[in-house]
Amino acid sequence: MKLSKSFVPTLKEVPADAVIPSHILMLRTGMVRMVSAGIYSFLPLGYKVLRKITDIIREEMNAIGGQEFHLPGLNPKEIWEATGRVEGFGDILFHVKNREYVLAPTHEEIMAFHAKGTLKSYKDLPQIWYQIQTKFRNEPRPRSGVIRGRQFLMKDSYTFDATWEDLDKAYELHDQAYRKIFDRCGLKYFVVGASSGAMGGNKSEEFMVKSDAGEDTVAYCESCSYAANVEVATSKIETVNRDDNSKELYEIHTPDVKSIDELCEFLKINQRETAKSRVYIHNGEPLLVLMSGNDEVNETKLNTVIGGDVRPGHPEELQNITGADAGSIGPIGFKHRIIADNRLRNGNNLYSGANKNDYHIGGLDLKRDVPAIEYFDLRSVESGEGCPRCNGKLEVFKAIELGHIFKLGTKYSEALGVYYLDEKGESHPAIMGSYGIGCERVLACYIEQNYDDKGIIWDTTLAPFSIHLIALNMKSELIANKSNELYDELSKAGYEVLFDDRIDASAGFKFNDADLLGMPVQIIIGERNLKEGKVEIKNRRTGDKDTIALDELKLKLKELLQ
RNA sequence: CGGGGCGUAGCGUAGUCCGGUUAGCGCGCCUGCUUUGGGAGCAGGAGGUCGCAGGUUCGAAUCCUGCCGCCCCGACCA
Secondary structure: HHHHOOOOOOHHHHHHHHOHHHHHHHHHOOOOOEEEEEEEEEEEEOOOOOOOHHHHHHHHHHHHOEEEEEOOEEEHHHHHHHHOHHHHHHHHHEOOOOOOEEEEEHHHHHHHHOOOOOOOEEHOOOEEEEEEEEEOOOOOEOHHHHEEEEEEEEEEEEEEEHHHHHHHHHHHHHHHHHHHHHHHHHOOEEEOOOOHHOOOOOOOOEEEEEEEOEEEEEEOOOOOEEEEEEEOOOOOOOOOOOOOOOOOOEEEEEEOOOOOOHHHHHHHHHHHEEEEEEEEEEOEEEEEEEOOOOOEEEEHHHHHOOOOOOEEHHHHHHHHOOOOOOOOOOOOOOEEEEEEHHHHHHOOOOOOOOOOOOOOEEEHHHHHHHHOEEEOOOOOOOOOOOOOOOOOOEEEEEEEEEEEEEEEHHHHHHOOOOEEEEEOOOOOOEEEEEEEEEHHHHHHHHHHHOEOOOOOOOOOOOOOOOOEEEEEEOHHHHHHHHHHHHHHHHHHHHHHHEEEEOOOOOOOHHHHHHHHHOEEEEEEEEEHHHOOEEEEEEEEOOOOOOEEHHHHHHHHHHHHHO
């Protein structure tokens, strides 16, 4: 492709609205342009890369027996009402104003609709159906460029099986296919076991990429690949001491001491000798949660453990319930349910609030003084804590979800009537699985992992072009002729070549554009070298430059672009 | 939906607090000449509903009211 005739609007300056590297670089390289919040147009260069990603996905899906569909984005609302998901999705679902249609945010319903009455016998199963289609979700806050959009491209597949064992196989096939896809795309990713949330169903795994732009926080162990969302992650930590002798309870005057840090400072003690109190309102009743030192209450874990409605108490409520303000609350004299984090189990000689402002108590023995206490895992793991599976250390960081595989079960087949007859002629709902990949996220994550201060660094697999041919001065007849000749020759040899044949762009301008666009190999045609029958070849990733004879070029390219 | 920031030419911005000529600058764009190994030089030129609507005023980018849009943090989220 000749740059002089192409629409590749690169930007020298950083657009004000872009913050994360992938967003900035996708705008600067002219891959995408925003139309509205969370709505992007893909320009030719960006679309070329997106196509390479979907081609890889398609190949790997076909390899496990997937059959590609093309489904409508516009869906009758009726079908969505059948599964209760008009309500389920709520404001996330886009509604069409002048018809009873919705814009599909995913396609379980439509796939099940097609399966109904056609997958009639166990002999028709299993099936793997997939599509690569635009989804619509009215995200309250689109962000990070293409990573969270209101309209986005997703590969979604759905499996229909007769038995749970067969579902396991379909799930396993997807698991393997996803690993191949992300490996081929050159991404560093990891896999997290997750709860399946609003999708309904049993087991699920998320394929994640570490990134500050991520929306999930995960704990990961480098040595054994343990990975879990912090909402469920556990770690190996030391529990608090239980001394041989329990002291008696005693009151301490602690003026203006509110936080655990202040208490530790005031009493010259370690935070593990303290029990922090947090008051929640659970189904209308007060609930005291005790944590060791500065450990934070993980509200997701709390919710899972006790169920129902939970919220932190308001300041006035705390005063009414305990007679004290936050910072002076404690378990002694608290007349409602008390639960504590496992770390505090059976601790004694602890310090805690006295339910009286400016007073704390010492000598607290949870076993003796709070007999009705219940222990649960309630804390969030932190970086540096021990991996629960091996002797490694956990790292806690933000991550982007690239793909998600679910064992759905029979929710949709039952709601939409996808039943088959088994060998005995008995009717059963088909057992479904659902598997998604965010295609633009693959692109954005690749860039997040492969850039430098000059621009993007493409590997050959996803690169829009493998060779960036730079003719330094197109007004020189020698250069113009030779570079055009090379362009034809390399194109015929099967290389995808981006030819910077712009007549008025200066050398430096072309170099910087080439580094920004980031094709794996640059071939630089300059007058000096050319007069000696030589060209320069540059490896974008390493920055290595070689001046080589023209007749060595093909060999060198083979070496660099294998 | 809560908090914060922003909206001036294609992009990046100054001016806004404290109202007063023709709204300034850099990049980009157009024309001509020169230049071509790391974002060229000179000369000339085009391009603006100052987000929108209303108000105050002799006079509004600037002050007031309402609305819209965009970014960030939080809440929410396959």
